[in-house]
Amino acid sequence: MTGEAVVFWILAPLTVIAALGVVASAKAVYSALFLAATMVMLAVFYIVQGAVFLGVVQIVVYTGAVMMLFLFVLMLVGVDTSDTLTENLRGHRLAAVVIGLGFGILLIGGLGNASLTGFSGFTGSTGGGAGVGTVEALAELIFVRYVWAFQLTGALLITATIGAMVLTHRDQVGTAKTQKQLSQERFRRGDRVTPLPSPGVYARHNGVDRPARLPDGAPAPTSVGRQFRTSTDGRQP
Amino acid sequence: MNPDHYLYLAAALFTIGASGVLLRRNAIVVFMCVELMLNAANLAFVTVARTRSEVDGQVFAFFTMVVAAAEVVVGLAIIMAIFRSRRSVSVDDDSLLKF
Numbered sequence: 001m002t003g004e005a006v007v008f009w010i011l012a013p014l015t016v017i018a019a020l021g022v023v024a025s026a027k028a029v030y031s032a033l034f035l036a037a038t039m040v041m042l043a044v045f046y047i048v049q050g051a052v053f054l055g056v057v058q059i060v061v062y063t064g065a066v067m068m069l070f071l072f073v074l075m076l077v078g079v080d081t082s083d084t085l086t087e088n089l090r091g092h093r094l095a096a097v098v099i100g101l102g103f104g105i106l107l108i109g110g111l112g113n114a115s116l117t118g119f120s121g122f123t124g125s126t127g128g129g130a131g132v133g134t135v136e137a138l139a140e141l142i143f144v145r146y147v148w149a150f151q152l153t154g155a156l157l158i159t160a161t162i163g164a165m166v167l168t169h170r171d172q173v174g175t176a177k178t179q180k181q182l183s184q185e186r187f188r189r190g191d192r193v194t195p196l197p198s199p200g201v202y203a204r205h206n207g208v209d210r211p212a213r214l215p216d217g218a219p220a221p222t223s224v225g226r227q228f229r230t231s232t233d234g235r236q237p
Numbered sequence: 238m239n240p241d242h243y244l245y246l247a248a249a250l251f252t253i254g255a256s257g258v259l260l261r262r263n264a265i266v267v268f269m270c271v272e273l274m275l276n277a278a279n280l281a282f283v284t285v286a287r288t289r290s291e292v293d294g295q296v297f298a299f300f301t302m303v304v305a306a307a308e309v310v311v312g313l314a315i316i317m318a319i320f321r322s323r324r325s326v327s328v329d330d331d332s333l334l335k336f
Binding site: 002004005008012015016019020022023025028031032035038039042045046049050051053054057058061062065066069070073074076077093095096097099100101103104107108111112114134137138141142146149150153156157159160161163164167168170 | 238241242243244245246248249250251252253254255256257259260261263265266268269270272273276279280283284286287292293295296298299300302303304305306307308309310311313314315316317318320321326
């Protein structure tokens with residue numbers, strides 16, 4: 001058993017388990033972490049197979065950039081948004097599992113019929129001799145034979161960047177209000193003109209989640225920020 | 238080491254990703270499953286390139302990564318735009334593209 005086989009038989013089940021974790025996790029953050037694990041292990045597979053450059057790119061681009069982007073969007077959307085458990089289509093889940101299994105069986109059956117010769121290792125396709133490594137051969141392919149495709153990917157990336165900017169850009173409706181207008185609006189509404197009371201004043205603790213005390217000793221509910229209010233309901237001020 | 242093993246692993250990962258796209262309703266998780274499928278295809282590319290002792294397959298895997306990165310950028314921007322207008326990332330809620 002070669003070292004490569006040892007690495008493969010240890011990492012392959014872990015990769016499949018992590019991939020199943022991506023699909024089966026109830027929370028999207030766990031899915032993202034499982035996907036990051038899967039991608040790191042795939043990078044190890046690339047490196048084991050001699051594609052060192054691709055393994056490094058996998059880690060930098062996927063686990064570095066793409067997964068961070070996913071996590072950023074998860075944070076923006078809200079971490080605790082989980083899937084709805086009701087089935088809109090009846091039998092949707094069962095049908096998806098059956099179709100997935102059938103597809104997998106067909107795919108693996110097709111692979112079983114394919115005839116592949118054993119590995120012969122990378123030698124560099126452009127015949128540079130024994131001294132030319134994989135990275136040099138890759139560079140020659142990318143910058144000579146596939147240079148047109150490479151430049152098109154550059155154009156694609158620029159287009160994607162502009163597209164993302166256009167899609168996430170929010171137009172301002174009307175002009176921004178000045179401080180004077182805001183003040184006039186506040187007085188016209190008339191509900192509260194002064195700033196809200198600070199939390200923790202005359203209370204037993206001065207934390208931001210403790211409501212201030214009014215002169216009669218009652219807690220002032222408006223002194224606590226909206227995000228702390230639910231957690232301080234039962235607490236002594 | 239038989240190259241078939243790597244291809245079977247790639248097929249398994251692709252299948253899991255495809256099932257995830259069918260199963261999950263959270264748009265971000267669906268997107269992650271698409272990424273899983275792309276990665277599985279990359280593994281197959283690298284493996285077959287190695288059996289043929291050429292690096293062309295690696296170049297294709299490299300281009301796949303670039304395209305996947307562009308796809309992630311645009312896709313997540315679309316998800317953000319939909320979330321902003323509808324306060325939801327469930328793919329079931331987006332059956333109408335307008336309104």
